[in-house]
Amino acid sequence: MASTPKSNILVVGFGGIGTMTAYNLEASGLATVTGVLRSNYELANERGFKIWSCDHGQINSWRPTSITKEVPYVRAGTTPFDYVVVCTKNIPDIPPTVAEIIAPAVSPRHTSIVLVQNGINIEKPIIAAFPNNVVISGISRMNSSELRPGEIFHQDHDTLIIGAFRNPNLSIEVEHRAAERFTELYNASGKATGEYSKDVQFMRWRKLVYNASYNSLCAITGMDTSKLRLTGSAVTELLLPVMLEVKSVARAAGYQLAADQEDVSLNGDPLDGYFRPSMQQDIEKGNYMEMEVIVGEAVREGQRLGVPVPMLTTVYSLLKVLQFRTKVNRGLVELPPIKDFGAGDLMRRS
Amino acid sequence: MASTPKSNILVVGFGGIGTMTAYNLEASGLATVTGVLRSNYELANERGFKIWSCDHGQINSWRPTSITKEVPYVRAGTTPFDYVVVCTKNIPDIPPTVAEIIAPAVSPRHTSIVLVQNGINIEKPIIAAFPNNVVISGISRMNSSELRPGEIFHQDHDTLIIGAFRNPNLSIEVEHRAAERFTELYNASGKATGEYSKDVQFMRWRKLVYNASYNSLCAITGMDTSKLRLTGSAVTELLLPVMLEVKSVARAAGYQLAADQEDVSLNGDPLDGYFRPSMQQDIEKGNYMEMEVIVGEAVREGQRLGVPVPMLTTVYSLLKVLQFRTKVNRGLVELPPIKDFGAGDLMRRS
Known part of the structure; x- marks a missing residue:
């Protein structure tokens, strides 16, 4: 291995997951990371970055090999990136799209694009934009957040489930080999776990059982996963019905999840953990949520396959309202001026 | 009229509606108000109270004839209250109940109990507790809020729809006469409108079309009625479906609302008004919401009458979670201690 040149990796997005993913890749000693x-x-x-990590310990100041504000433009003939690892949120309803963001750094036929992102159908626009590149799915199972800018709190073991998305323009063997190589790289630090998977869609539907339910409902109600469970009523009336709808859609799409998947997803977080899933954190910070790839796509798959998804549909409708609220709060929506009730400034509502 | 003794009235609850209701009753010159x-x-x-009112103008300092912290206990033989006007929130899931609160001040066979409150089925526990008293329904259509403690902003004309609830222990004539007398009293100031109604249940179901939809969904999403309408999607996907479910339950209960009731309810608030309905204001202030009498009872009526209410049921489930959240925030729920992840105080989640 000593003579192998280091992999040249671009990591886009340095939130809780992106920073730990980049850190682990450099900790392998086999990769040079440029961070966007x-x-x-x-x-x-x-x-x-100041990092507290259950895998890597406490780090007071860390930077990837180089950092940049913008995705670098890689000219033909210059050193290409072997991997572009995307750890941003995936929010297709708010431009620019992931494909537009990474385009300057993707060398056709060479760069493998690794999507460490939530949701389903996220590979479709990437394969359409980069038809000759391997696209790899990364499902991160660590719980890591940026508590304050530049401060990362990573609280359970980093496991990244890695496999290739099916790009019909490429041979399956090429795709699998690329995914296996990235898995080896991810394991090389000895601290994190890269788990190779041949069926990434199955894995994504499995994760969606948790995300479409807990992630959405925590965002809507402002309650973390523990408090939501402790209500009792939310389990039977909201979480389980949404989980079962996702399971039904997955089955119709050809992915038969475990018989007890809803129990596994329901009880996955420790009850004394009080985890706030990503969409809840996003809405609390005034950020946009990944509601389209997590819930919107599940609803559309349900509709396409003729599976009734009434709970998911209502959850989706509520999330659309919350996403609109964020747009309003960010000044992206022009509202009619407020009526003057003549009460003077003192009495005006804020 | 000059020789008629003044009505002796107890008003319980001095928020936006209660204060203006009490003010208008004293403005009649025909009533003496004790405020709780x-x-x-x-x-x-x-x-x-500092009041800005579209009906009564600006008032810098007003108090009812007497004020008290607790509902007074009226002994037999002392001057009874002619009316006990209840303007508190109606939150049966959080003790004490309305019946428990007003009991000390209700003189059997004499006091008329006026419920200026939202929701349906609210008269049932009152009639059960006070079987020989007239119970009057007041539906307030003014928009009035307490912006800061003691500061009332009342922004559209005070119309109170008044009629008797049916108490099977009393004669209908006695009930109607009591409601008519209260209506006259409410009109006597010349500033507010008391609108007598013979069919209070119809009126309550009509108001519920607005309250079960806008009031709930504004509370859940944190969006006022104007912003909710401006999303577009919330109208077709959330507001109208909930309104139509309420309309169906009302019909099954024997109250056929206007064919275009949903349009009337949908467009009742001015689009440039940005009104925040009561439940939204409550949750923003950390107060409990009247979700049981507004949504819970509608769901239970739907179930009782065999009318499918899937949207109302989901809205109800979400409101239960939010009510639980308020209990948690007020320290009424004991939660398991948070797991110590060993990251030190700096990194602990709040």
Whole structure:
């Protein structure tokens, strides 16, 4: 291995998951990471990331080999990226799209694109935009968040489930080999686990059971996964019905999840953990949520396959309202001026 | 009229609606109001209420004839209250109940109990507790809120729809006469409108079309009625489906609302008004919501009458979670201690 050149990797997005993913890739000693940072660029450039990680320990100041504010444009003839690892949120309803973001750094036929992102059908626009590149699915199972800008709190073991999405333009063997190589790389630090999977869609539907239910409902209600369970009523009336709808759609799509999948998903988080899933964290921070790839796509798959999804549909409708609220709060929606009731400034509603 | 003794009235609850209701009753010159205040007692006692009212103008300091912190106990033989007007929230899931609150001040066979409150089936526990008293329904159509403690902003004309609930122990004539007398009293100020109604249940179901939809969904999404309408999607996917379910339950219960009731309810608030309905205001202030009498009872009526109410049921489930959240925030629920992840205080989630 000593003579193998290091993999040249671009990691896009340095939130809780992206930072730990990049850290683990560099910790392998086999990769050089260029990091694309947006909101936390200045801070990371100045002070580096402060990390508390259950796998890697406490790190007071860390930066990837190089950092940049924008996805670099890779000219033909210059050193290409072997992997572009995308750890941003996937929010197709808010431009730019993932494909547009990474396009400058993707070398046709060479770069493998790794989507460490939530949701289903996320590979479709990527394969359409980069028909000759391997697209790899990464499902991160660690729980890691950026508590404050540049401060990462990573609280359970980093397991990344890795496999190739099916790109009909490429041979399956090429895809599997690329995914296996990335899995080896991910395991090389000895601290994190890369888990190779041949059936990434199955894995994505499995994760969706948790995400479409807990992630959505925590975002809507402002309750973490523990408190939601402790209500009792939310389990029987909201979480389980949504989980079972996802399971039905998955089955119609050809993925028969475990008979007890809803129990596994329901009880996956420790009851004393009080985890706030990503969409809840996003809405609390005033950020957009990945509701289209997590819930919107599940609803559309249900409709396409003729599976009734009434609970998912209502959850989706509520999330659309919350996404609109974020747009309003960010000034992206023009509202009619408020009526003057003549009560003077003192009495005006805020 | 000059020789008629003034009506002796107890008003319980001095929020936006209660304060204006009490103010209008005293403005009649025909009533003496004793006010029961809780959270704003000290402030109102010291400084009086500051009121901006579209009907009564700007008032810098007002108090009812007398104020008290607790519902007074009326002994047999002392002057009874002619009316006990209840303007508190109706939250049967959080003790004490309305019947328990007003019991000390209700003189059997004499006091008429006026419920200026939202929801349906609210008269049932009152008639059960006070079988020989007239119970009057008041549906307030004014928009009035307490912006800050002791400061009332009342922004559209005070119309109170008044009629008797049917108490099978009393004669209908006695009930109607009592409701008519209260209507006259409410009109006597010349500033507000008391609108007598013979069919209070019809009126309550009609109001429920708005309350079960807008009031609930504004509370759940944190969006006022205007912003909710401006999403577009919320109208077709959430508001109208809930409204139509309420309409179906009302019909099965014997109340055929207007054919275009959903349009009337949908467009009742001015689009440039940005009204925040009561449950939204409550949850924003950390208060309990009247979700049981507005949504819970509608769901139970639907179930009792065999009318499918899937949207109302989901809305109800979400409101239960939010009510639980308020209990948690007020320290009424004991939660398991949070797991110590060993990250030190700096990294602990709040």
